[in-house]
Amino acid sequence: MGAHQQVQRGRLTSDILRDLVEISANKQRLRSWTAQLLLAADAPPEGRDQLLAEMRTGLQRLHALSSELDGLETELGEPGRREARQRSLDVLERHLAELARVLATVRPLAPDADAIVAWRQLAALFNESQGQDLRRLLNAEIEAERAATQASRRAADQALATVRSVVTVLSVTALLLAAVLAGYFMRRLKTPIDDLTLGALALRSGDLDHRIPERQLDEFGDVARSFNAMAAELQLRRMQEQAARMRLEEEVQSRTAELRAAHETLQALDLRRRRFFAEVSHELRTPATAIRGEAEVALRGGEKPSATYQDALRRIVAIVGQFSHVVEDLTLLARSEFEQLVMRREPLDWRALLQQCCEQAGSRAGAAGRHFAWRLEPGSPALIDGDPQRLLQAINIVLDNAQRYSYRGGRFELLARPGEAGLHITVRDQGIGIAREELGQVFERHFRGETARAHRPDGLGLGLPIAQAIVQAHGGCIDIDSQAGQGTRVSLLLPWAEPGITTTTRSDKDATLDR
Numbered sequence: 001m002g003a004h005q006q007v008q009r010g011r012l013t014s015d016i017l018r019d020l021v022e023i024s025a026n027k028q029r030l031r032s033w034t035a036q037l038l039l040a041a042d043a044p045p046e047g048r049d050q051l052l053a054e055m056r057t058g059l060q061r062l063h064a065l066s067s068e069l070d071g072l073e074t075e076l077g078e079p080g081r082r083e084a085r086q087r088s089l090d091v092l093e094r095h096l097a098e099l100a101r102v103l104a105t106v107r108p109l110a111p112d113a114d115a116i117v118a119w120r121q122l123a124a125l126f127n128e129s130q131g132q133d134l135r136r137l138l139n140a141e142i143e144a145e146r147a148a149t150q151a152s153r154r155a156a157d158q159a160l161a162t163v164r165s166v167v168t169v170l171s172v173t174a175l176l177l178a179a180v181l182a183g184y185f186m187r188r189l190k191t192p193i194d195d196l197t198l199g200a201l202a203l204r205s206g207d208l209d210h211r212i213p214e215r216q217l218d219e220f221g222d223v224a225r226s227f228n229a230m231a232a233e234l235q236l237r238r239m240q241e242q243a244a245r246m247r248l249e250e251e252v253q254s255r256t257a258e259l260r261a262a263h264e265t266l267q268a269l270d271l272r273r274r275r276f277f278a279e280v281s282h283e284l285r286t287p288a289t290a291i292r293g294e295a296e297v298a299l300r301g302g303e304k305p306s307a308t309y310q311d312a313l314r315r316i317v318a319i320v321g322q323f324s325h326v327v328e329d330l331t332l333l334a335r336s337e338f339e340q341l342v343m344r345r346e347p348l349d350w351r352a353l354l355q356q357c358c359e360q361a362g363s364r365a366g367a368a369g370r371h372f373a374w375r376l377e378p379g380s381p382a383l384i385d386g387d388p389q390r391l392l393q394a395i396n397i398v399l400d401n402a403q404r405y406s407y408r409g410g411r412f413e414l415l416a417r418p419g420e421a422g423l424h425i426t427v428r429d430q431g432i433g434i435a436r437e438e439l440g441q442v443f444e445r446h447f448r449g450e451t452a453r454a455h456r457p458d459g460l461g462l463g464l465p466i467a468q469a470i471v472q473a474h475g476g477c478i479d480i481d482s483q484a485g486q487g488t489r490v491s492l493l494l495p496w497a498e499p500g501i502t503t504t505t506r507s508d509k510d511a512t513l514d515r
Contacts, residue, residue: 012069016062016085023058023092026051034103052100059093192224199227209235291316345474347383347497348391350423351376354416357392361399361414370403371411379418385497386474394470397463398427398490405455405488406431422476422495431455434482442480443468451484 030051037043066085195212202210211231212224298304298312358374365372384391402412412429434442438449446461464480471478475495482488 012065016065016069019058019062019065023055023062026055026058030055030099030103037107048103052096052103055096059089059096062089062092192221196223196227199224199231203231203234291320344387344389345385346388348386348388350382350384350416350494353384353388353391354395354414354425357395357399358414361396361403364400365403365412368403369408370406371409372399372403372413373411374414375416377415377417382418382423383497384423384474384494386494390470391474391494394467395425395492397467398492401463402427402429402431402488402490405429405452422493425492425494427490427492428487430487433484433486433488434480435484439480439482 030048033043033047033051037048066089199210199212211228214221214224214228294312294316298309354374354376358372362372362374399412399414406412406429410430412427412431415426415428417424417426432451432455434449435451438447441447442449443464444461445465448461468478471492471494476493478493479491480488481491
């Protein structure tokens with residue numbers, strides 16, 4: 001039995017009770033109106049008609065409420081008071097019709113009429129109908145409907161209490177279920193949210209390798225996949241940016257290195273230029289001063305014999321020769337430093353070149369009181385590619401140094417030996433030698449060791465730098481090994497010419513020479 005139906009049943013019984021009470025009250029009012037009419041004759045008929053109309057309306061409502069209540073009780077499966085209520089309503093309806101018919105004929109009492117008899121008749125009219133006591137009938141119906149109303153209220157209260165209990169149980173159950181579901185969904189939501197939070201923190205910290213686990217196929221999974229795609233795209237962009245930055249840095253470093261090298265080259269060229277001009281100024285000052293001195297001496301005083309002027313001019317010519325030699329040496333060194341040393345290179349027969357050089361050195365050695373020996377070892381008729389005048393100059397410088405720094409009556413020699421890398425030329429002497437600590441400076445311009453300056457005060461210290469410049473310009477190398485007081489060994493290596501180059505040589509130069 002539902003609480004709503006019980007409440008509705010209680011409403012209907014309450015409405016029926018109210019209408020019964022109202023009909024009973026209207027019946028009493030109608031009775032009073034009738035008594036007033038009989039006694040006073042001042043009761044208007046409109047009051048009677050209104051009361052009768054209200055009673056008919058009340059009976060109609062009672063029929064309607066009774067039908068509704070009967071249907072509700074049928075739904076509830078309770079028999080109720082359907083038949084008894086309907087009988088009572090039928091009695092009331094007949095009684096009302098009888099009242100309307102009788103009251104329509106009621107007139108005021110005559111003066112000689114018996115009032116007691118009239119009152120009894122009036123009471124019988126209102127209290128009895130078809131042998132039934134209407135007062136008891138109405139009171140019984142009122143009490144029955146009141147009891148039904150109270151029963152309905154109790155049933156409704158009980159149903160509401162049951163509903164409250166059920167609602168309480170359901171509420172507690174729903175609350176517990178909601179808590180369980182909330183915990184479940186919190187756990188289900190916490191993991192992807194934590195993953196997203198960690199991913200966002202990793203991305204903010206720059207860790208683009210971090211990826212969010214794609215555990216689910218719902219919206220969180222879509223967000224995780226989108227996040228991972230974004231992280232991968234950012235990582236790719238960072239790698240491209242880093243690669244571009246590295247390329248840019250490498251290019252900047254390369255350009256910086258090139259600029260630095262160019263700057264250093266310019267500084268070196270400027271330093272060489274300034275040093276060249278300083279050396280030219282220094283080296284030309286001495287012969288220029290000597291020439292001026294000779295001229296001033298020749299012009300000083302009165303007229304002198306022609307022989308005096310001729311001697312002065314000869315000395316000036318000699319000084320000018322030295323002057324030209326110094327200028328040529330300085331020019332050669334300057335060109336080699338500025339990588340502008342011009343070589344007229346051609347295929348050369350090294351035997352003919354060395355024979356010419358050695359014959360000249362032998363003549364100079366004999367005039368200076370030294371003994372010179374040379375040997376050209378046999379080998380394949382390979383050619384060297386070079387400038388004959390420059391190579392002669394370089395070899396003559398080495399041979400001239402060997403002669404100059406040998407003791408009078410001493411011996412120096414030249415040995416030429418063909419090898420795989422090129423022509424090996426070795427010049428040895430038994431002269432004053434070079435101290436070990438001075439070997440690293442022998443190819444510096446104007447450097448002369450103490451022993452060399454003591455042995456030969458003259459000299460500019462330009463020979464070996466010139467020889468080194470010429471040999472290196474031919475792609476070869478020159479090296480010196482010496483000990484003080486035990487002589488010096490100078491080694492030269494000149495590379496062979498490119499294969500396929502031939503030249504015509506005389507048969508007398510193909511033989512081994514030993515002088």
